[in-house]
Amino acid sequence: MKMSPAKRWIAASLAGVLWIMPVIGSEGLPHFGPGTASLAQAAASIKVTKLGEEVITSGAVMMKYKFSTTRSGKNATGLADVIRVDLSNPYVSLDVMTGKGGNLTTRQSTGGMAAETGAVAAVNGDYFNTNGEGAPIGGQVTGGVVVSTPSQLNGMYAFAVTKDRKPVIDEYTFEGLVTAEDGSQFPLSGINKGAYTPDGGGSTYSHANAAYVYTDAWTARERPKDSSASPTEVLVENDIITQISEAGKPLAIAVPKGAYILRTHGLASQFVTGHLAVGQKLVTDYTLRSKTTQQELDPANLQMMIGGHTILVNGGQAATFSRSTSSLGGYRARTALGYSQDGQYAYVIAAEKNDNSAGMSLAELQSFMTNIGVWKGLNLDGGGSTTMVDRPLAETSTTLTFNTEYGKEQRSIVNGLGVFTSAPKGEVKGIKISGSPVLLIGQKASYSLKGYDTYYNPIDVAAANPAWVASNGSASVSTGEVTGVKPGTVTLTATSGTASASTKVTVLGGEDLNGLSVGTATAPLMAGASVSVPVTAAAKSGATISVPNSALKWEFVGFKGSVQDGKLTVDSVNPGVTTGYAIARYDGFSTAVVLSAAAASTWEDFENVTYPIAFTSNVNTVTGTAGVTAGSAERAGSKVLSLSYDMTAGSGKMYAYAQFNGTSGKSIPAAAASMSIDVMGDMSLNWLRAEVVDSSGTTAYIDLAKVIDWNGWKSLNIDLSGSGIKFPASLKRLYVVNVEEGQDERAKTGTVAFDNISFVMPSLSSEAGLPKGTAVMKIGSKSMALNGTDKPIDVAPVVKGESTYVPIKYVMDAFGGSAGWNSSTKKILVLRGAKVMELTVNSKEYVLNGKRQSAEVAPLILQGRTLVPLRLVSEQLGLTVKWEQNTKTVTIES
Known part of the structure; x- marks a missing residue:
């Protein structure tokens, strides 16, 4: 076949780097260096249930599935989304989307490519080298034009649709020739390729002694980078050679529109020197050949082709993996393609891994595909790259079908598969x-x-x-x-x-909520103080909604104040009160702002650090620095804690720590309800945490950000009220984590910085001043011994079932706090320190600091008195409860 230079080449690359490191596919390290294929895992037992379907466009249907399976004796469930495309429908088609503007080396998100090309649905595509220019590893044909040529790598399959709309999945090789005007010929190794190590070749380097074509779709000026081969390049315009570079030096230009550059090295460079000259004609010819049948495939007969990795399904059965999948293990988000036995339907498949879905192993993916009718199918790039978008019925643009492994974040990738419609306007x-x-x-x-x-x-x-x-x-x-x-x-x-x-x-209504949260959970308790208090509801369905001011009723304890237009203002503070509460109720469901005379106080701003801060890691090959440095940009003129890390030489789960004061840490002197910290992110997608050791010697790990998905400075607020940390405590480390699963998806080098660490410590004015001591109560006795002194109580504790019930008012009187009763709603409001707890008679559900929780027993009314489960309330409020069976006594300590 003659490759006409007159037509636009939308070209792609066999992506890779020198085989000093493997080419990195984004869901893991799919072994793209030389090696043998591993056998398929034992067939996974998976139950598949179809949840529903919706038409996207004529010929394309979105189908939602639930799957369940057993892993290590435990049940696991998840969701998968399948776009079924009817290839017999003339109005729908599949095609490959490429980067920005249809160019290589210009990565873009799946949703971005869909918006740019007009796709009505799309998924991410081929594997790619995250350190490369931005080109797919496999072959690619877009709009009937060759975009990428297959790699010389074993077991790498491709999905194609012919121009007569027949689906094909096969493994292909590329064969090409360059013919000079004098009739001399030299093999052509590929089109628009990154550097890689071929399987079974005589060279470690793909571009050594080889000739490659680069078209104007390759926008990078280096062709390619890290090739370990100094090129001689030939510019060809309209079949005529117009420039030849000095031997061993590339042309210092990008590929002109409509032209191509022949990039040569070694023996190929000698061919250029001996047989090519400016003004002469140059012809390139190529073909694809099936590795399984040895038949030639004319790319001109293809509507589209996209490269993938191992074959997954063949003949309606799980297939032996065609290439090692050892680095693609775990339960991840997955992307796959397949077709039905009769060839009528193509299946575009995405398995979800998010808060609603447990992800899939490759073996489970095979089972899922055979369950839904896939006859032959292959694996595409998965993990953090797995992204699907679709256009809901009657809408004009696509939206994210499900949350990716990184939430709403869509990874920038090199290509994707789009679903397109050509239907005319109908009625x-x-x-x-x-x-x-x-x-x-x-x-x-x-x-x-x-x-x-x-x-x-x-x-x-x-x-x-x-x-x-x-x-x-x-x-x-x-x-x-x-x-x-x-x-x-x-x-x-x-x-x-x-x-x-x-x-x-x-x-x-309130019964439909799992939680209410206030944007500012703590505030200063002083007359004139004013803070914004936006309230957000978390529904049981998973939806998150801003609560309108008009829907909230506010109650103030310990002060007089008001809330207008989402702003809380303290008018006056009651005499002797050091902790106040602004309680917001939405249809009976409550949350609160804790106001303290010792509200948010700066714990460390790094301006005058007198203790050592050092870098350390769990892996000795992980290097970095940690220390106080001068801030820049918006932090110019101040000091920050900078943590730089380099994990490229490490492996496994890796940590980069900024360690405070040797192994001692820095003290957090009193109970903290929340923590705030300014963080300069590096968009590394790593995990950001803090390590605290409390007064009992227990280590607590605080998630600052599950994913560092931002650049520049950002303020983070962390609720500590349910952390279980026993204060005083010490902050030992701030650190970055790169977990092993999907490690290549996250940056192994980067720099984060920290500033303005604050803790809200209402305990400085409340819990620190709360009474300490011991109270003893006996079942059936209307007396309580507080620090050895008997005090009368108007109702005796009782045992019902295996639980002890007490009048909570007397416990609060003894250990600080208050308990209130609302006879109309049958609710008990308990306040102590930074804790706000609301219980309902005869209900096992209660609300603690705005979050719905469940207990084993419920409060009850006995002889006209309200009694609460002692252990539940006391332990949630920081008290210790001991039960003596012989004497039927309860001991409460603070």
């Missing part, structure tokens, strides 16, 4: 209401009416001014603006002409 087929499925009381939200045509593509119906109706009083609606009124589910209906659409909107 209106249906309409749907677009808007949030949940609201809070008092929340206002806008809803819109959107339509789709007979090809399931979006069509404008908004001009018809639809009429809106809400089915009941849980919400009100006016011209598309809906307001939550009371808990319940309302049917929202919009009518446009003869067409109508309905959707369910649930107005959440």
